[in-house]
Amino acid sequence: MKTQVAIIGAGPSGLLLGHLLHLQGIDTVILEAKSPDYVLGRIRAGVLEQGTVDLLREAGVAARMDREGQVHEGVAFSFAGRQERIDLKALSGGKTVTVYGQTEVTRDLMDARRAAGGVSIYEAQDVALHDFYSDKPYVTFVRDGQTIELHCDYIAGCDGFHGISRRSAPADRIRTFERVYPFGWLGVLSRTPPVAHELIYANHERGFALCSMRSEQLSRYYVQCSLDDKVEDWSDQRFWDELRARLPQATAAALVTGPSIEKSIAPLRSFVAEPMQFGRLFLVGDAAHIVPPTGAKGLNLAASDVHALYHILRKTLLQGRTDLVAQYSGICLRRIWKAERFSWWMTSVLHRFSDDGFSQRMQLAELDYYTGSEAGRTTIAENYVGLPYEPIE
Template sequence: MKTKVAIIGAGPSGLLLGQLLHLQGIDTIILEAKSPEYVLGRIRAGVLEQGFVDLLREAKAGERMDREGHVHEGFSISFAGKQERIDLKSLTGGKKVMVYGQTEVTRDLMDARAASGGVTIYGAENVELHDLYSDSPRVTFQKDGDLIEVECDYIAGCDGFHGVSRKSAPKDEIKTFERIYPFGWLGVLSRTPPVSEELIYACHERGFALCSMRSESLSRYYVQCALDENIDEWSDERFWSELKARLPKDVAERLVTGPSIEKSIAPLRSFVTEPMKFGRMFLVGDAAHIVPPTGAKGLNLASSDVYTLYHALRKTYSEGRADLLEKYSEICLRRIWKAERFSWWITSVLHKFDGDPFSARIQQAELAYYTGSLAGLTTIAENYVGLPYEPVE
């Protein structure tokens, strides 16, 4: 098999990159180890920055999002017995976010690729990357017992934190930076109306909580928990009781509870790989970086990686500007570290740490300052809606 760009991973970043390149006449093959059903079963983030929304529209995969997604002009932070609203629209010159689940984004991109006739191979086993530093890299994999080889110009590693792409980078050329947080998030998905039209982030002495949503009838809630918690010990009743205890009284009183559809515990970490380019292989999204979900940046950072790689590849093929691919890591990492900073900061001020009383008072003072200052509110808002994408030129 031959193609211009071999894409490893059929999650949102791989599918989005493939669709954008296809619309520019650049052939791609996407290889995915799991089944389509497995990929769609991943329950992940659902707050999309304007940049991601625009890319989905450019990929001709945004019609259902525009019809069913929820545009949010703000969100709230509750702490010290009060609730402060961050008016995203007024603080950022009109920018907003779109609440639309990652599962739905993935489904739309799958449908768009199928309609375009793009090749996606699911159940690709034992994927290996070869000759990354040559002019003709290769990818081999097994499918139905057959060994298949893909010859390509470039490889995009969009296969996540545990994928083969980052593992294929030379060990003496890759650096990693990591911070593991001493708690996790216990998340519940329920077929209940959201408690609020906008997200509510709660900083409480019992721990962090978040009220989010997927639709008008599907809600996503989280509470901070210990990393060694046994999820079997968290009944629905216990979860709802704990969530209510961490929310403002008026919010807790109007919370509609119901049976959980999905319940899971996720650890929190910050992680960055440098560089993100190894010969003709490029790491994209979670393959290169992880952020704690507090700042809603994981999926959106993957989108900005896709934006950068897409435009560098487009100009390489249309204008002969292969020099732009050499700038991929540099461009991406500038935005990544700023998003890592914001995600670390908002995580540090909203969660309960096992620290001394002085640190807890500093945390409250930090929240009071930022929400009581126009400059502070603007800083939160402009980071939350997403920093601008850097031009690829």
């Protein structure tokens, strides 16, 4: 088999990159180790930055998002018994965020690739990357018991944190940075109306809480929990009681509860791999970086990687701009580290790390300062809606 760009992974970043390149007449083949149903079964966040929304529109896959997604012009921070709203739109020059589930983004991209006749090979086993430091890289995989070679010009590793792409990089040429947080998030999905029309991030002496949503009748709630906790330790009643305890009184009184339809515990970590390019292999999204979900940056960082790589490959393959390829890692990492900083800051000021009273007072002072200052509110808004993409020139 031959293609111009071999894409490893059929999550949202791989599918979006493949569709954008297809629109430019660039041939791609996507290899995915799992089945389509497995990919669609991953429950992930769904707060899309303005840049991600614009990129999905550019790809022509935003019709359902524009119809069903919820545009949010603000976000709230709850602490010390009060709630402060950040006016995202007013403070960021008109930008907003859109609540639209990552599963739905993936479904829309799958449908678009199928309609366009793009090649996506699911349940590809034993994927291996070869000769990516040469000008003739190729990928091998096993399908129906047969080993197949896929020859290409470039390889985009969009296969997540546990995928083969980052593990294929030479150990002496890659450096990783990581911080593992000493708590997790217990998340519950319920078929109930959200307690508020915008997200609420809560700092409470009992721990962090987040009120989010998927739609007007589908709510997503989280509470900070111990990494030793198990899902079966948390009955629905215990979860709702704990969530109420961490919210302001008026918000807690308005909470509509119901049976959970999904419940899970997720650990939190920050992770970055440098560089993100190895010859003709590029790491994209979770293959190169992980953020704690507090800042709602995971999918959005993947989209910004896709934006950079799409424009670099477009100009390289269609215009012969061989000078751009080496810029990918630097362009992406500048934005990634800023998003890592914001996610780290949000995690640091909203979660309970210990019983140390001084540290807790510092968190409250930080939140009081940032939400009480126009400069502070602007900083939060600019980062939350997403910093601008760096132009590829």
